[in-house]
Amino acid sequence: MSWETVIGLEIHVQLATKSKIFSAASTAYGAEPNTQACAIDLGMPGVLPVLNGEAVRMAVKFGLAVEARIAPRSVFARKNYFYPDLPKGYQISQYELPIVGLGHLDIHLDDGASRRIGITRAHLEEDAGKSLHEDFHGCSGIDLNRAGTPLLEIVSEPDLRSAREAVAYMKKIHALVRYLEICDGNMQEGSFRCDANVSVRPAGQTALGTRTELKNLNSFRFVERAINLEVERQIDVLEGGGSVVQETRLYDSARDETRSMRSKEEAFDYRYFPDPDLLPVILDEDYIEAVRETLPELPDARRERFMYEYGLSAYEADVLTASREMADYFEAAERASDGETRLTANWVMGDLMGALNKAGLDITESPVSAQMLGGMIRRIGDETISGKIAKQVFAAMWQGEGDADEIIEQKGLKQVTDSGAIEQIIDGILAANPQQLEQYRAGKEKLFGFFVGQVMKATQGKANPAQVNAILKQKLSSS
Amino acid sequence: MVLQRSDVEKIAHLARLAVSEEELAAYASSLSDILKFVERMDSADVSRVAPMAHPLDAVQRLREDAVRESSQREKFQAIAPRVEAGLYLVPKVIE
Known part of the structure; x- marks a missing residue:
């Protein structure tokens, strides 16, 4: 059944x-x-x-x-x-x-x-x-x-x-x-x-079965576990030909079981x-x-707004509005990012939440504030740093080394976007690797990745990747 | 409505009152008399009377949410039968 x-x-x-x-x-x-x-x-x-x-x-x-x-x-x-x-x-x-x-x-x-x-x-x-x-x-x-x-x-x-x-x-x-x-x-x-x-x-x-009341469910996990255990227990009782007794049962997380709290049929x-x-x-x-006028924007309304205002998926909107603090964080970071909505959503749900989970911290305890994260994302947006370098900046911000601009400055992480400079580096690399260059031109196009890697290595990852790709492609095809 | 001895036992238990065997019968009879007296009110027509929550026609006043009490634990615990570590001690309530 x-x-x-x-x-x-x-x-x-x-x-x-x-x-x-x-x-x-x-x-x-x-x-x-x-x-x-x-x-x-x-x-x-x-x-x-x-x-x-x-x-x-x-x-x-x-x-x-x-x-x-x-x-x-x-x-x-x-x-x-x-x-x-x-x-x-x-x-x-x-x-x-x-x-x-x-x-x-x-x-x-x-x-x-x-x-x-x-x-x-x-x-x-x-x-x-x-x-x-x-x-x-x-x-x-x-x-x-x-x-x-x-x-x-x-x-x-x-x-x-x-x-x-x-x-x-x-x-x-x-x-x-x-x-x-x-x-x-x-x-x-x-x-x-x-x-x-x-x-x-x-x-x-349609008629309801006899219910039991489960007490002591003081975490979301316990609620799920205790209910599943109790459902199994009731089905076992009923399939065994017995009947469920209306009673109060206590969930014991240490023993992972529910047990009757009131020994006698002491009617309340x-x-x-x-x-x-x-x-x-x-x-x-x-x-x-x-009182109605003091109501804030409620979770469902905020979730809807996140979907149409920021173009987030239902899942993303759910995650980012799961708590008021999370939603506030996202919106503050998005504002500080100067319109980099997609990047902000990705960073908050990816690197930030990952780091918070790993450290066992709540969003309100984040060592990287919304302003700091947004400020860093803004520097990705204006091409001061690449997405890859941003991971380094984020790690440094997490360690309390300052905000993104300070870290970029101190560590010299500013992206190289000067095409003349990039061109010079590429020329040097092509000259230093004549064998690979020959193989590439002979049709081994896989080697394109090798050259990109060499350029990045030479610039410690700071060269603008899009520019590197474009210039390299041009150099390799012109002979 | 007439109360049986068992009703009196149950009421006494719920109120945590110790009622002796001899008293049970007497209470059953006198409580039944009181109920009979109250039952006379059943004959009154209350179909057009709203149920009352309080005998006074007044409305609950609301207090401002401010902490105005300070600890008077020493005074309260001076009259408690047993205290320890700031706790009131009572006979053990669970096995």
Whole structure:
């Protein structure tokens, strides 16, 4: 039997506010434990949460970017459960009336196809603290610095049909929240986290199969791996005549397996109810329109523009708009290159990305700035250096030896374009190699490459290759 | 709606309340009475009333995004049962 995979993702995005969603404590990452957990975050008696306006604005910004309906009235609710990283005994979240309603996002797959993925909703809630399970004399240690950090939980429709599509969607959301500047996207620090609801059904069946929820998917690679493992496991269970149990499973990357997290069939009963400490959030049209005006050019629009404005292929536009920083880099380099668009795209996607990957650096950490790269490309364009010499210049810039013009000057890499000088060198070489010259003229035309090589060697690669070819051809044919 | 002993057990478990065997029956009966009382409201016609999220007809105020709290960890941890290395210690939550 052939099976169809059905996946929905719940992505938790930490909003990049300075203070927490309901308190004025700092959200900065990496502080000493519990130094950023105030009375409100600790759930002390008598405290009152007050909503952070910036968290609301960021949620609305996201909603507008995925063309969702922004709720004119949304309500916070208490989700009740006991866990020590949640001192109040409930998480303030949104339930029946989330701030962002139905929206959608288009993903582009490697084969060039596009798919529209529905976004069911996105709601505001507070993050929990962290439990450290190393042994503290048989106890767990609790750090509540993260408690109260604003989260936007983005829930997709079960529209994803493979682990690859899930990753493409997740990457797209990741790029989008960074374009919108509402999240730093740092997955190591937990700013961007993902749970996946996974089920399988016989191909052609409309009803959904029983799903499991996968947790702890904190990298793109883990999402893909965990979903593939879980799909295999579910198919094995079903083909073996069993049935899938609805449960939460944890992906263990060290053992490369998913395993059941909740041993008993402990049914969740969160007993949601409206939080009496918070009033309904009312947003009028003026507010929403004002937020809309702050939207930057979004990834899809930029991708389209890169294709028509710069004449890039869909693949190139995808790569160069994968992150806002990458797209900004390309555009700045292109401007500095004085119109050498094609060369800039090739250099950014070729030598630059290659060097960054090799060094394990992000585009924002590139030792060669966009201005430096563009400046060098400009010198290829105006024939000061050849493409081959440019590789030397690039390597020197990477080592921090200065910008292209300084390096060209210092190392004497300026291309020889004086045709008189080139002619002189060619004459010398022809005179020094009478045997090869004779063979060439006797029909061994392969030797043309030999002469070009000799000229380049004599000029340390600095002779303009097009001129060398032209002059050499002329000299060799005239006898 | 009448609550059974098992309902009370479940509610007590969710609220992490220790309810003794003797108390279970008493709670089942008194909680059922409260529910019966609340059920009288079912007879009211609310078809033209929008669900309320808060008893006050007021709108949530938004706070400016600024850090105004400084660390008061020493004070908070002075009243905690156990602390170590700046962490609050609690009975181990996972096996």
